[in-house]
Amino acid sequence: MAKAMVIINPTSGKEQGVKYGQMLQQKLASTYTVDLRETAGEGDATRFAREACEAHYDLVVLVGGDGTVHEGIEGLAEQAHRPKVAVVPLGTVNDFARALNIPLDAEQAIDIIGERTKMVDVGKVNDRYFMNLVAVGEVPQAIGDVSIEQKTAIGAFAYFFEGVKAAVANDTFHLRVTYDTGEFEGETMLFLIALTDSVASFRTISEEALVNDGYMHCYVVKAGSLLDTARILTTLFTGDFQDDASIEYFRAKRVQIEANTPLSLNIDGDMLSELPATFTVLPRHLELFYGIEMT
Numbered sequence: 001m002a003k004a005m006v007i008i009n010p011t012s013g014k015e016q017g018v019k020y021g022q023m024l025q026q027k028l029a030s031t032y033t034v035d036l037r038e039t040a041g042e043g044d045a046t047r048f049a050r051e052a053c054e055a056h057y058d059l060v061v062l063v064g065g066d067g068t069v070h071e072g073i074e075g076l077a078e079q080a081h082r083p084k085v086a087v088v089p090l091g092t093v094n095d096f097a098r099a100l101n102i103p104l105d106a107e108q109a110i111d112i113i114g115e116r117t118k119m120v121d122v123g124k125v126n127d128r129y130f131m132n133l134v135a136v137g138e139v140p141q142a143i144g145d146v147s148i149e150q151k152t153a154i155g156a157f158a159y160f161f162e163g164v165k166a167a168v169a170n171d172t173f174h175l176r177v178t179y180d181t182g183e184f185e186g187e188t189m190l191f192l193i194a195l196t197d198s199v200a201s202f203r204t205i206s207e208e209a210l211v212n213d214g215y216m217h218c219y220v221v222k223a224g225s226l227l228d229t230a231r232i233l234t235t236l237f238t239g240d241f242q243d244d245a246s247i248e249y250f251r252a253k254r255v256q257i258e259a260n261t262p263l264s265l266n267i268d269g270d271m272l273s274e275l276p277a278t279f280t281v282l283p284r285h286l287e288l289f290y291g292i293e294m295t
């Protein structure tokens with residue numbers, strides 16, 4: 001019989017993880033031998049997920065908030081055997097589930113396990129993995145201020161707008177970006193790397209290539225930009241970067257950044273300050289159960 005490991009953070013989601021663990025056990029019992037694991041603190045989800053790879057499990061279900069999901073991904077990425085992955089979001093933010101179109105309702109997220117999967121890209125920055133977005137600059141601190149409603153409405157762009165607003169008040173930095181097909185060097189207010197092509201996701205919402213196109217989608221907001229938020233909004237929605245001198249857009253498989261000052265990196269919501277940083281993509285790296293296509 002196939003083997004599933006259910007990794008639960010019992011403290012997330014108003015401590016309902018254990019209840020969902022029981023639901024999962026019932027649902028999966030006909031197909032899998034289910035191994036329920038509860039985390040007791042930081043690092044446990046990584047360790048359990050790693051163990052699932054080494055013991056050739058067929059499925060890992062991550063039950064918890066973004067922190068738990070992120071720890072789980074750390075354990076799975078770049079292992080020789082990688083089980084399929086399902087996420088049952090129990091956090092307050094659940095960026096991961098939003099970015100990958102996993103139902104935000106825990107019961108619905110459980111329902112879809114066993115249905116469709118898709119291969120998703122995983123990003124890597126130095127020794128760490130990301131699934132969604134990296135923001136570089138003074139701005140990342142401001143990102144915590146983005147409301148959940150904003151995130152639901154406009155996804156990754158919520159970060160961008162908050163970032164742009166915050167950038168107005170902050171110093172710029174000299175950034176040097178080298179990528180596979182070019183380079184950028186100059187005074188910058190904000191640099192964003194998105195694994196998902198948010199622009200395309202507005203234009204061709206059901207296209208599956210969005211999360212597994214093998215590229216990072218990069219946006220440099222240059223210093224001295226006329227920070228007309230409405231204009232930048234329009235630009236981003238239409239994807240017309242070519243016509244906007246204040247935003248440089250490129251896509252790349254490998255990106256390296258350096259700066260002349262210490263900078264913060266916000267990686268999927270966690271802060272890190274480690275430069276130079278090298279970003280790569282692990283294309284179609286994890287097989288994920290996901291929700292209905294948005295149409």
Ligand SMILES: Nc1ncnc2c1ncn2[C@@H]1O[C@H](COP(=O)(O)OP(=O)(O)OP(=O)(O)O)[C@@H](O)[C@H]1O
Nearest residue numbers: 009012039040041042064065066067068091092093
């Ligand atoms: N039993 C535990 N008690 C306390 N902390 C734990 C326990 N198990 C895991 N953790 C830690 O809690 C961190 C945050 O958990 P997680 O993101 O799942 O939930 P959350 O804080 O409710 O989510 P969100 O931030 O989206 O609201 C994890 O990164 C993990 O290190």
